[in-house]
Amino acid sequence: MSEILLDVQRLSHVFKLGKYAVIKAVDDVSFQMKKGEIFGLVGESGSGKSTVARCIMNVYKPAAGKILYNGIDVCDSRAFRKHRKMLESSRQIIFQDSTSSLNQRMTVEKIIAEPMSIHHIKPPRGSLRAEAEFQLSYVGMDSSYLDKYPTELSGGQRQRVAIARALSMEPELLVADEPVASLDVSIQAQIINLLRHCNEQHGCSILFIAHDLSMVEYLCNRVGVMYHGKLVEVAPTAALYANPQHPYTKALLSAIPVPDPIAERNRSHIDFDETAFDREGTMVEIAPGHWVLRKEDSQ
């Protein structure tokens, strides 16, 4: 289990804004994911968590740094070409907005079967339709949806179709970029249960990106906290929630709304002063597996 699936080393990515200005979306981020693990990445909007996901999926080419997937450097075009088939089929992504990530002009059947026909995989269950039906039943929808279009489905159903499409390749790594952000509470719970089931039954590793910290606490084994493109803290979930070290993590955790009126009214928030954020520093291990961004001389 302790085998490393994904190793992100000193990843940086910049976006150009006009002629001179650049924005450092991801700045020197390193973390590792073990096989069979659910790793959560949290942070506020604009902190670079989606950019990390897109770099991992080869959507963006990082400005600096390496991403090793099963030991293969996916950013190196020669290595990528050599292992292309494996890399393209064993890594899958689910996007936040299922309206724009599913083709409106394809039926659910075509959407789910598309990855298989692209990779010329012989459907193990006979036909592509049977395969689509199986994947659909796996995510809890019946075969009557096969001939429907995404516009005819509700948000939760569309997100299930997106998950079914990703799972049809039996991925080793599933990158879920805010998969539940736009859904209702009861539907969120269904999708979370589904992701957990995939992880437990199929050993599929999940990189779970979210800003809902209570979801992350429930689902993930380990969590990384990002702020302004920097990874500020990485720790096992229980350790992070019980003993946050970085001032930003503390502020973030204190802001989670708890569905408990009396406790919530008496709770005070820790405010994080943006100007006090220091980009310098290195990750220091303060407990086994618990890393914090810190200046060396401050401790």
Next chain:
Amino acid sequence: MEELLKIENLTVGIASPAGKVQAVRDVSLELHPGEVLAIVGESGCGKSILCKTIMKLLPKSAKIEGGKIIANGVDITDYADKDMRRLRGKLFSMIFQDPMTALNPTIPIGKQIAEAIAIHEPKLSKEKVYNRVIELMELVGIKQPHERYKLYPYNFSGGMRQRSVMAIALAANPKILLADEPTTALDVTIQAQILDLLRQIQTKLGTATILVSHDLGVVARCADRVAIMYAGRIVEIGTAEEVYYDPRHPYTWGLMQSLPALNKGAKELKTIPGMPPTLIDPPKGDAFACRNEYALEIDYLEQPPMFRITDTHYAATWLLDPRAPKIDSPMGGMGHV
């Protein structure tokens, strides 16, 4: 206590190509001065339409089909747009979900706040208006108001924009503030600040607030009373303590149980099976019956009335009928802290 806003058996229908959507069905509620009433429900349950009905900001296709809205002792149900314009801003004003679309991107923030003041008090001198703008900006926690007066919405972050929208909403000292998902578009840390601000303003100015949200955590932070809405109806209403610690409606149980915060260490989150019904042709009887594991036979036949639990706590479920079988709340062992 005299209620500020009283809604009696309000029903709203919206015409659509597929048929009439019964967005709000037979809703009754009261709002007392200085309290925060939260309306919680899934998307499409009619909570935003209810807010817009109170403000009379409904689209043309929507119509009030029955019931009464009594604001400040006056029946405003049949008020025309001209009459409503006198009330909006002064009696009630609204904060929307997305601050960027609520603000004009081509006018400086200070001017937009000044506009709201000048409309309500046209005789006020320029200097006095300016002072009032600064006062409002300070009230909603915008630091350095003199410098920021001239900045445009795009110079502001999401949280600051929402603060500016609140300043505009509070310009004419409204008695009722309607906040429609005011923090959904914001980050958690900013969300907490805005919610604290909402609470502060409410204690400072005594503004009664209706907070619409789908997040039970957010609601717990600032609501005095909570109404749970499902399929256009209010299914449970009570003080925050009553609804959170002693929920009685199976739908409220379902909502609470699907929250990860209340299920730490659980193997699986509990979900509510199925989908909410379409409101074009709402089912006979209780709309929640087909998703309800505790449904009784009568749930499919007849709509349950609001059963009284305490003077402030009501729930619409047949389980509270004296003839119904006794069911222990699944929330009993949840162990709230």
